[in-house]
Amino acid sequence: MNIQTPQTCIRFTDLTVGYNSHAAVHHLSGQIGRGTLMAIVGPNGSGKSTLIKTIVGLLPAMSGSCRITPGTSVGYLPQQSELDRSFPARVVDLVSMGLWQKRGLLGRHRACDRRAVRDALEAVGLGGFGDRSIDSLSGGQLQRALFARVLVQDADLILLDEPFNAVDEKTIRDLIVLIRRWHEEGRTVIVVAHDMDLVRAHFPQTLLLARRPIAWGDTRTVVTPENLRRARQFQEPWDDSAPWCDPEEHAGHSHAAHAHVLGQGAA
Numbered sequence: 001m002n003i004q005t006p007q008t009c010i011r012f013t014d015l016t017v018g019y020n021s022h023a024a025v026h027h028l029s030g031q032i033g034r035g036t037l038m039a040i041v042g043p044n045g046s047g048k049s050t051l052i053k054t055i056v057g058l059l060p061a062m063s064g065s066c067r068i069t070p071g072t073s074v075g076y077l078p079q080q081s082e083l084d085r086s087f088p089a090r091v092v093d094l095v096s097m098g099l100w101q102k103r104g105l106l107g108r109h110r111a112c113d114r115r116a117v118r119d120a121l122e123a124v125g126l127g128g129f130g131d132r133s134i135d136s137l138s139g140g141q142l143q144r145a146l147f148a149r150v151l152v153q154d155a156d157l158i159l160l161d162e163p164f165n166a167v168d169e170k171t172i173r174d175l176i177v178l179i180r181r182w183h184e185e186g187r188t189v190i191v192v193a194h195d196m197d198l199v200r201a202h203f204p205q206t207l208l209l210a211r212r213p214i215a216w217g218d219t220r221t222v223v224t225p226e227n228l229r230r231a232r233q234f235q236e237p238w239d240d241s242a243p244w245c246d247p248e249e250h251a252g253h254s255h256a257a258h259a260h261v262l263g264q265g266a267a
């Protein structure tokens with residue numbers, strides 16, 4: 001039985017998740033405390049987006065579980081590549097979509113909602129961009145608009161999938177300010193990232209994945225050359241057509257990682 005303390009935001013119990021009976025992440029156990037600011041890192045194809053989608057509820061567990069403490073509202077920023085930019089919408093419409101959990105899909109927006117959307121656009125440096133069509137935005141401007149949508153969601157748990165991808169340094173700095181503010185407000189923020197210097201500088205906690213948890217805990221002890229090398233080693237020989245999980249291999253190699261996950265990832 002899982003015991004969720006009031007401080008727990010997410011609990012993974014031997015979670016395995018994937019596609020068409022192939023595991024993309026397997027045997028993840030541990031918990032994320034409320035108010036945690038955490039990065040998820042790992043090589044391409046190591047299961048970072050898959051894990052985020054499972055937390056958001058878009059992908060069911062194959063076995064084990066991922067539980068969010070009841071009553072936790074969730075905000076999610078998908079990878080830009082998953083967005084259809086040709087959809088005929090204005091920036092203000094995109095940002096207003098963040099209100100649907102409060103107002104419903106067809107709900108009328110009140111004056112306070114319109115103000116919240118305007119304030120969010122100002123906060124991300126897109127004041128005056130409301131009437132622009134989303135296909136006219138640069139990549140960095142679109143990322144700012146997506147952050148504005150997360151701002152109006154006003155969620156307890158915020159999941160950002162590669163928010164720093166293909167944006168310039170100034171935009172990254174501005175987005176980091178927003179992320180830090182969410183953290184200071186006591187929200188739980190989980191960010192998929194590839195830039196290890198940025199992770200070391202801004203994220204106190206890190207989960208390093210290579211289809212399985214390699215290490216999890218204090219960023220200084222997780223993002224080490226040795227752990228990154230191990231992550232690459234686990235990832236490179238991976239066979240996408242392999243059976244969904246090899247218990248022998250799991251028992252032999254991931255025991256140390258598990259101990260680390262349970263010892264340091266647990267909040």
Ligand SMILES: Nc1ncnc2c1ncn2[C@@H]1O[C@H](COP(=O)(O)OP(=O)(O)OP(=O)(O)O)[C@@H](O)[C@H]1O
Pocket residue numbers: 019020024042043044045046047048049050051240
């Ligand atoms: N819809 C899907 N159907 C089948 N397999 C998928 C699907 N989405 C992802 N995968 C596979 O699952 C594995 C993990 O993918 P995932 O996108 O979670 O990795 P990632 O760590 O986010 O990678 P990246 O850093 O490249 O974004 C990969 O082998 C990928 O090919």
